[in-house]
Amino acid sequence: MTVNRIGLVVHGGRAEAVDAARTVRAWAAVHGVPCKDIDVWNDGGRHSSDEEVAAAGDPDLIVTLGGDGTFLRGARLAAHSDALVLGVDLGRVGFLTEVPARAVEQALDAIRDDRFTVDSRMLLTMRASRRLEVPSDMEGLMRYGRGPLLPPPQVRSDCEEDTEWGVPLHLYAVNDVVLEKLSRDRQVSVGVYVSGRLLASYSADALLVATPTGSTAYSFAAGGPVVSPRADALVFTPVAPHMTFSRSVVTAPNEAVGLRVLERSGQAAVSVDGQVRGVLEPGDWIGVYAAPARLRVVRLAPMDFYGRLRERMNLTDAPAAVADGTPPPLWSFRTPPPGDMAHLSLLPATLPGAEDAEPCAEAEDDDVAPAHGRA
Known part of the structure; x- marks a missing residue:
């Protein structure tokens, strides 16, 4: 290139x-x-x-x-x-x-x-019932000690604004879009829609929509599923909801997730990849969906x-399973896969450069708020 x-x-x-x-x-x-x-x-x-x-x-x-x-x-x-x-x-x-x-x-x-090679990753974008802004009297509280906030998202010029479908915002999320409470003593109440249909109304600390890439970040910390970054899907996860149904919902990439702040709820902050981008009032809403653009990562x-998941999350084997034997590190062989498995993505027995790999430095990366974890 x-x-x-x-x-x-x-x-x-x-x-x-x-x-x-x-x-x-x-x-x-x-x-x-x-x-x-x-x-x-x-x-x-x-x-x-x-x-x-x-x-x-x-x-x-x-x-x-x-x-x-x-x-x-x-x-x-x-x-x-x-x-x-x-x-x-x-x-x-x-x-x-x-x-x-x-x-x-x-x-x-x-x-x-x-x-x-190029690793193509799904991104999220969104529309909102109005332009996103952070009130000037709240900006100091929202900095988390990290300096000035990013400017408000611009409105996309290539999309049509619509009174019913909202304002198209010029932003992308690699990890997640999060709607979270602003008041410590009050949860945010939100109606959650999938493909335009009401799924449920939640009272929670936060509600987030993650990409597969972001499934190992904040969504994982909140109990969400681990999703292969090669997949295309939206992962909706409630954070500390006051209801029996507290599971994540994984949607198809062409199914938008809508989040509407209910009439008697408190204010809610909108964060994109850990960065606060706006504050919603009761009655406001955002619609999160797969972006037309893709993130192109060099591999x-x-x-x-x-393997990274096992290593970085310190996964350990069940004691009862260990007592019953030790599994080999890879479920594959050095010979090519048979014809009925040739279409599958299977890692080689030895990855190129594996012998040169070195552990990551232990220093904390302070670019992302700790509550939002890592991708």
Whole structure:
């Protein structure tokens, strides 16, 4: 692939991320590729994705240097510009990032030489009954010590506004869209719709709609299912609901999930990938659905998602099962699969580069609020 311009999203609080950024800049200089830092915190404020991408000259490759929180920042930018995103792993969990910092130069060589595949991930977008804004007197409370909020989402110019279907918002969620209570002593009451039909009314701390990628983040912490990132689905999960039915609901990708704040409910905050983007009043609503755009992630080798799940979540085997024997690490053989299984996705016995793998750094990635977990 011809790399015409690189955008860098760096976790500036980590020395190893700053060092890796120097390596990327040096590689870009050797190969004559313009390289520019993208920093949503510039000039004491925060900027929209369109502003950031335009300032960086519309890069076709965005490299993130940090943990999964830093990756989410870069992914938000990449989704708006249809750029590829390469995640360099300097975090603690690392479900999203692809390569260790010491291998970033080799990763860039592989991209230049077309020795990579593209992992296409589902994104979420939404409409709302009105434009999203955070009241000025609440902004200080919503910062969580992380500086100014992102600006209000812009209205999409390529979609028609409609009094019944609402305002189309120009934003993408990699992990999740969350509707959460603002008052500590009062839950939010919300009517939840799937494909236009009322599913149930919930009184809960929060209600979230996640992508398969985000199923291992906040949704997982709230008791939701683990969904393969290769799947296309919406995962609705209530958080601490006051009702008997507290299960997640997994919908088809063409089934929208609507969340309407009930008339006597308190206010509710709308968060996108852990970033507060607006406050809803009783009677307001949002509709969350699969975005027409996709996130395009660089993969240099087959992703062992379930191996990562076992390792990063510290999954252990049931004592009774261990007493009955030890399973082999892979359910596959070194010979090709038989014809009736040839269409399946089965990992090879040894993953390329597995012998070079190294554990993630234990430093916390402070780009994502801890309550929202990791992707």
